[in-house]
Amino acid sequence: MSLCKRKTSFLILFLTGFFSLFSQEVLKSFQENYYEFLILDGLSSRNYITYRSLSNAIYETEESSEELVWNKENLSGLYKMDFNFSKSNWFLNGINQNLLVKIHGPDWYNSYNSKAPFGQNDGALWQGRGYNSSFSTGATIKAFGLEITVKPQMNYSQNLDFDIMELELSKTTGYSEYSHWYLSADSVQRYGDSAFSQFDFGDTDIRYNFYNFTIGFGTQAVWIGPAILNPMLLSNNAASFPKLDIGLNRTRLYIPFTNIYAGDIEFHTFTGQLQESDYYDSDSSNDLRQFTLFSLSYAPSFMEGFSLGITKTCMNYWGDSKWIYYLNPFYSDNTLKTSTSSDVQGEDQKVSFTFDWIFEKVGLETYAELAIDDFLPGGFSFYEYARYPFHTMAYTVGLRKSFNFKKYPKVKGLLEFEWNSSEGSRDYYNWPAAYNFGTHYQVKQGHTNKGQWLGSGLGYGGNSQYLSYTLYSPHGYDKFFIGRNNPDNGYVNYQILWGTSSTDRAKRWFTAYKANFYTGVETLWFLPSNLTVKGAFVYNLIINPLYNPGLSSNGAYREYTYWHNFHINLELNYRL
Numbered sequence: 001m002s003l004c005k006r007k008t009s010f011l012i013l014f015l016t017g018f019f020s021l022f023s024q025e026v027l028k029s030f031q032e033n034y035y036e037f038l039i040l041d042g043l044s045s046r047n048y049i050t051y052r053s054l055s056n057a058i059y060e061t062e063e064s065s066e067e068l069v070w071n072k073e074n075l076s077g078l079y080k081m082d083f084n085f086s087k088s089n090w091f092l093n094g095i096n097q098n099l100l101v102k103i104h105g106p107d108w109y110n111s112y113n114s115k116a117p118f119g120q121n122d123g124a125l126w127q128g129r130g131y132n133s134s135f136s137t138g139a140t141i142k143a144f145g146l147e148i149t150v151k152p153q154m155n156y157s158q159n160l161d162f163d164i165m166e167l168e169l170s171k172t173t174g175y176s177e178y179s180h181w182y183l184s185a186d187s188v189q190r191y192g193d194s195a196f197s198q199f200d201f202g203d204t205d206i207r208y209n210f211y212n213f214t215i216g217f218g219t220q221a222v223w224i225g226p227a228i229l230n231p232m233l234l235s236n237n238a239a240s241f242p243k244l245d246i247g248l249n250r251t252r253l254y255i256p257f258t259n260i261y262a263g264d265i266e267f268h269t270f271t272g273q274l275q276e277s278d279y280y281d282s283d284s285s286n287d288l289r290q291f292t293l294f295s296l297s298y299a300p301s302f303m304e305g306f307s308l309g310i311t312k313t314c315m316n317y318w319g320d321s322k323w324i325y326y327l328n329p330f331y332s333d334n335t336l337k338t339s340t341s342s343d344v345q346g347e348d349q350k351v352s353f354t355f356d357w358i359f360e361k362v363g364l365e366t367y368a369e370l371a372i373d374d375f376l377p378g379g380f381s382f383y384e385y386a387r388y389p390f391h392t393m394a395y396t397v398g399l400r401k402s403f404n405f406k407k408y409p410k411v412k413g414l415l416e417f418e419w420n421s422s423e424g425s426r427d428y429y430n431w432p433a434a435y436n437f438g439t440h441y442q443v444k445q446g447h448t449n450k451g452q453w454l455g456s457g458l459g460y461g462g463n464s465q466y467l468s469y470t471l472y473s474p475h476g477y478d479k480f481f482i483g484r485n486n487p488d489n490g491y492v493n494y495q496i497l498w499g500t501s502s503t504d505r506a507k508r509w510f511t512a513y514k515a516n517f518y519t520g521v522e523t524l525w526f527l528p529s530n531l532t533v534k535g536a537f538v539y540n541l542i543i544n545p546l547y548n549p550g551l552s553s554n555g556a557y558r559e560y561t562y563w564h565n566f567h568i569n570l571e572l573n574y575r576l
Helices: 003-015 029-041 323-327 383-388 489-499 506-508
Strands: 022-024 044-046 057-059 080-082 098-113 129-144 144-151 153-157 195-200 205-210 214-218 241-253 261-275 288-300 306-317 347-359 364-374 393-404 413-421 461-473 477-486 515-527 531-543 560-575
Touching: 029 044, 029 057, 029 461, 261 306, 288 323, 306 323, 489 506
Parallel strands: none
Antiparallel strands: 022 057, 044 057, 080 098, 098 129, 098 560, 129 144, 129 153, 144 205, 153 195, 205 214, 214 241, 241 261, 261 288, 288 306, 306 347, 347 364, 364 393, 393 413, 413 461, 461 477, 477 515, 515 531, 531 560
């Protein structure tokens, strides 16, 4: 063996000889879901409170615990090389003095939808009708405080034809026929009329960490809050977007001049650039938007397992001369839109409050996210919120419960339930606009990036209920799930009050609400040679897909339209 080959082999053995107890995982990957499950029984801990991305989604696990279902060979590892310094000082203590290498994937996802689009929380991938595919791989390298992640995503969508809603006739000039049917958001119904491929930078990022301080630039997806399916503000549902972020990762807080531990805090802020899709309007001057976020969280020491956070976002058009105002987290006035200056176009602010409480003794987690879009008509005042606090309010609530089996210690169960609602508040029913939480008249593309919703993958203006049960075992897991949703009831409510003046308006629209019912199974298996196979089969019943039931013989519009959509997916993951 040559000297070069001997050195290379030694380096590989040296790197793989150290498996870190800290694991850094991709959002919503099966590895991250497993660590989140272990948290319920106190077998793992989070390096975050509310703000989660690939760079800080780090979990610490007791590797030797006999209660773990999977061993370290089932999970991709974080490998390290130690550097020994003869001297230690304040600066060196603030950075990781190891070379850390984390391999992500490769991961190859494939799906097929028989009748209509189905799928969410999948990054830039558009899971339209027909065959869809996504491939992603990459690595994270850390050394002396510098962290570099390269993890792009390559997608393909067959994008077969299916019936879509017609646009409002009064607004069709200059808009794509594939845009949102009442044009209040850049939520694409279909991405053109042919198959397409796309490249996305995914979780690519470069950053510097010093103690718990972090600053970075890249396109990593950010997930806000404890929701498992439909967070209100941010998720990995849409394409990535470039952002500059700065923050303080989870940090222990002590009362000044004492040694009393008060809990953990976390703060993150970023400014990024959102982009319009090719299927909204023909006005190139409004294609880019500025998106600013502030997130502060606290986990008190005197309430074990409890945490709460507040996150505020502000969206405005790129190039607005007042952009500096939106970098102030306490800025609350949207009257700049009244300026006669053509470069002042207004903004859209949203805020959410998150609550999470984990009871390790019984393996239970309860959580909630309460969100508000802008302020009440009279502004930010006690009297307005006392009068009607539900104005523009949306929420997600849920719970997770683990189950142990005495006869089968290596088999564990997980029950998950989530309820989401983002319908327009009652005081908006008499407003002549089809309002929902994800839309705003000052920034007409809505809470989207490149045609997909930034937060809730379902969208806004409706409600959803989801229930699943998962059995974890040494082979992987098996999951059964069932759910239903109304994607946008606001559209129908608007038509009832402000649509056609026909005398049968109420009869036509009263039963026109669109609904999705779905149920399915999902399974994951660990195969030899570090290969993981995950597959799912879903039946999706779509009721009134075009919001217009047929006319029945008794004069009421109650002959519903049904689409039977079948979704299958297969995902291959190789673990180093």
